Amino acid sequence: xxxxxxxxxxxxxxxxxxxxxxxxxxxxxxxxxxxxxxxxxxxxxxxxxxxxxxxxxxxxxxxxxxxxxxxxxxxxxxxxxxxxxxxxxxxxxxxxxxxxxxxxxxxxxxxxxxxxxxxxxxxxxxxxxxxxxxxxxxxxxxxxxxxxxxxxxxxxxxxxxxxxxxxxxxxxxxxxxxxxxxxxxxxxxxxxxxxxxxxxxxxxxxxxxxxxxxxxxxxxxxxxxxxxxxxxxxxxxxxxxxxxxxxxxxxxxxxxxxx
Amino acid sequence: xxxxxxxxxxxxxxxxxxxxxxxxxxxxxxxxxxxxxxxxxxxxxxxxxxxxxxxxxxxxxxxxxxxxxxxxxxxxxxxxxxxxxxxxxxxxxxxxxxxxxxxxxxxxxxxxxxxxxxxxxxxxxxxxxxxxxxxxxxxxxxxxxxxxxxxxxxxxxxxxxxxxxxxxxxxxxxxxxxxxxxxxxxxxxxxxxxxxxxxxxxxxxxxxxxxx
Numbered sequence: 001x002x003x004x005x006x007x008x009x010x011x012x013x014x015x016x017x018x019x020x021x022x023x024x025x026x027x028x029x030x031x032x033x034x035x036x037x038x039x040x041x042x043x044x045x046x047x048x049x050x051x052x053x054x055x056x057x058x059x060x061x062x063x064x065x066x067x068x069x070x071x072x073x074x075x076x077x078x079x080x081x082x083x084x085x086x087x088x089x090x091x092x093x094x095x096x097x098x099x100x101x102x103x104x105x106x107x108x109x110x111x112x113x114x115x116x117x118x119x120x121x122x123x124x125x126x127x128x129x130x131x132x133x134x135x136x137x138x139x140x141x142x143x144x145x146x147x148x149x150x151x152x153x154x155x156x157x158x159x160x161x162x163x164x165x166x167x168x169x170x171x172x173x174x175x176x177x178x179x180x181x182x183x184x185x186x187x188x189x190x191x192x193x194x195x196x197x198x199x200x201x202x203x204x205x206x207x208x209x210x211x212x213x214x215x216x217x218x219x220x221x222x223x224x225x226x227x228x229x230x231x232x233x234x235x236x237x238x239x240x241x242x243x244x245x246x247x248x249x250x251x252x253x254x255x256x257x258x259x
Numbered sequence: 260x261x262x263x264x265x266x267x268x269x270x271x272x273x274x275x276x277x278x279x280x281x282x283x284x285x286x287x288x289x290x291x292x293x294x295x296x297x298x299x300x301x302x303x304x305x306x307x308x309x310x311x312x313x314x315x316x317x318x319x320x321x322x323x324x325x326x327x328x329x330x331x332x333x334x335x336x337x338x339x340x341x342x343x344x345x346x347x348x349x350x351x352x353x354x355x356x357x358x359x360x361x362x363x364x365x366x367x368x369x370x371x372x373x374x375x376x377x378x379x380x381x382x383x384x385x386x387x388x389x390x391x392x393x394x395x396x397x398x399x400x401x402x403x404x405x406x407x408x409x410x411x412x413x414x415x416x417x418x419x420x421x422x423x424x425x426x427x428x429x430x431x432x433x434x435x436x437x438x439x440x441x442x443x444x445x446x447x448x449x450x451x452x453x454x455x456x457x458x459x460x461x462x463x464x465x466x467x468x469x470x471x
Contacts, residue, residue, distance in 0.1 A: 054435050065314070068327050
């Protein structure tokens with residue numbers, strides 16, 4: 001069993017565990033729509049992971065072409081966004097901060113295409129992730145989860161990430177390696193900051209809605225981290241992204257318990 | 260062996276179309292949806308074949324990567340056609356979805372049997388219990404999801420994409436599992452029946468789940 005198969009297996013087990021717990025939440029019938037969308041997103045994630053796992057098992061040498069799992073990944077982001085919007089119906093209102101977030105998503109898509117050359121799946125995934133990021137931004141604004149200084153910090157990190165990753169295409173190997181490591185450090189810092197803030201909001205501050213938004217934001221950042229990393233950085237990103245599923249589940253549980 | 264799918268379609272479809280003039284209500288809807296399901300199967304084969312050719316894929320790869328997306332999308336569009344045109348209730352919607360899936364599976368199995376022969380009873384049974392049920396299950400799951408979304412007033416783009424993606428990935432996973440002999444093939448053959456049992460339980464629980 002090689003590393004990718006182990007990663008897929010862990011991912012499938014995590015999705016299965018989260019799914020079982022999320023289905024139990026349906027019985028309380030509080031925030032039903034949020035939980036239903038979350039259950040559906042996790043189901044899509046589970047089947048998509050299984051598809052990857054089976055493909056990797058049957059054809060370990062072949063690169064997968066565009067397939068249903070790509071659409072499923074897009075659906076996961078859209079369903080997460082719907083799950084969050086069900087808690088915050090006013091998240092449809094436009095916030096100025098959405099513009100730089102949309103630009104960040106677009107820049108990510110350009111980088112993915114430059115790395116992989118897969119136009120269709122990268123654009124589709126980028127559109128759905130972009131929409132998810134916009135919904136999160138709107139909800140973070142509504143709940144006031146981030147202070148003005150934190151917004152500036154998040155914007156700076158995002159700008160530096162795009163700049164750093166773009167420069168890797170034009171610089172010698174030694175410098176591009178250093179830039180890559182720098183970007184991974186920034187991604188890790190951003191991820192840890194969001195996860196810790198979400199845990200703090202849920203456990204210490206008892207501000208469930210703020211914690212919910214931050215947990216979804218961690219998950220979105222985890223996806224960006226994974227898509228932007230390779231090697232050991234990818235494994236770290238994977239571990240943190242997996243922990244985000246539990247964080248989201250915890251936040252939804254708290255929201256359901258609050259009623 | 261070359262088969263002429265259009266001819267087979269005509270042969271099965273003609274008595275169905277005639278029967279539409281002598282039936283009413285749910286029976287007519289069932290037959291019409293069944294007939295459309297068969298038509299969708301024929302069109303899906305053309306579209307998948309064309310896309311496979313454009314992508315330079317072999318027949319096996321086309322059935323693993325392209326067919327699930329094309330087939331589920333076309334089946335969904337047929338269901339959407341009924342939904343928009345007749346605005347059916349939950350029960351009728353479920354019946355239409357099952358009927359489209361059954362029509363699709365019937366026509367696909369007919370063509371498959373004509374190609375490979377029907378000499379082996381065990382294989383025919385496996386085929387019936389796997390592919391046959393898989394098309395019904397994927398459509399039923401989609402219909403249940405659409406009913407939930409409609410009831411919760413959440414019939415949005417995300418909800419539709421989510422339901423459709425789930426149907427596609429289930430179908431694609433089945434096609435991938437049965438593409439190679441061995442344990443994966445056996446799991447693949449069992450998957451639709453297990454999913455059918457789970458869906459049956461969910462379908463029974465649905466009214467109480469959606470109360471309030």
